Amino acid sequence: MTGLQCVKGMHDILPTDMPGWHFVEQSFKELMSQYAYREIRTPVLEPLELFVRGIGDATDIVEKEMYTFADKGGVDLALRPEGTASIVRAYIQHGLDRQNSINKLFYIGPMFRRERPARGRFRQFYQAGAELIGAGEPAADAEMIEMAVRFVQRLGISDTAVLINTLGDADTRKSYRDALRSYFRHQADRLCQDCIRRLENNPLRILDCKVTACIEACKEAPLLHEHVSPTAMDHFSALQQKLSLLNVDFKVQPRLVRGLDYYTRTIFEIQGGVDTLGAQSTIVGGGRYDGLIAQLGGKPTPTIGFAFGIERLLLLLKEDRFPPETRKIFVTGAGDDDYCHMVTIASMLRDAGFTVETPYASGSLRSHMKRAARSGARFTAIVGEEEWQTGCVVLRDMQTGEQEAVAIEQLAGKMMEKQ
């Protein structure tokens, strides 16, 4: 294992891994299409300022966990750490709101975060997500959550839980944060070191600390929902009613919070695979961020979205769910002189839509059959001089071992009916 290798936290996705990737990506694209979402692709490289303004520099994120550098012209650039800010940038830049008052967008692509790597957590990882821009109604939230739930179901992941909460509006956050600070200042001697730091940085995070003493200290903490405006609470109730109508099971989790400031009102997570994923059991996360577009220079527009990391999701998938390779056939001759016959048949079958492999080396039919078996092809067609003369091939079903002579012009049809 000497020599060149991947940069820390980066990983190769090898051909044997691909069935899972295709399954996830195609399932997601199909789902998005069913809800009339359209794909958008944005650059991996963005102005650093996009994330500074979008995510905020209050946390460690921008400073410590983003890949940033000064370009030769002196412009500060960043490898995108997430999808949302770029989507919003493109939305504003191209005036998408003038084409449609509602934009339903989805994306898939690599993101970059300079975190400590762990199982299912990489520094370059693939994320996919959906954004619904221009609809602030509870029905929009409901559809977003429903899509996320249907997606996870479609992948065959069971034992999941859908958690929802409301963070109220922008001013709710401020007043609640102040209330938490003044409450926890009097509890400071009970809190762990991390939480004492969170007290100034990000007091909401104290609420989901795992230390027993902190959990105790939280018990009498002021409740977020007491600070949420009646309007926002109505929004949240309406969302819950609609989710019930959509037959989506959910649990209100009043302590569910987000690290970033731009979230407003609805936030949600799907958790699953606690046994497999350990502490990283959140597989889909989303929420409403009605203030972000204005923050990035657009006109105020309500927006909600969700996103998931593909690597983490793949850890939960069972391989037998991936569709097997079908319509594959191995075509071989019986001797060196059959090359011409072999490639003619191969060509014909490719035109008919089959995946076709042929042997390159000369060798015994035996060795070619061995290769055919290892190729995973369902069928093998043998075309030797004998067959060529009579205008047929020997078609062998590699699963059952049955074989028969089939006329060349009937070959494609014959395989179709057998699959």
Place this chain on the structure above:
RNA sequence: GUGAGAAUAGCUCAACGGUAGAGCUCCGGCUUGUGGUGCCGGCUGUUGCGGGUUCAAAUCCCGUUUCUCACCCCA
């Protein structure tokens, strides 16, 4: 970023101070027109890397890199 564990053939692992091994995979053969089961044979390693201790290090010690687990963070 903090703390802990791991690293041996392509893969899963054994050897735990005394010449580095197995299973699987891969390659070839077992009547030159029949594979996946069987039998026979073959390839592959500076034991992650660099130092140290020792007559002798995969094995003990130090450093380093990568991975893994928990924490931090989580867009």
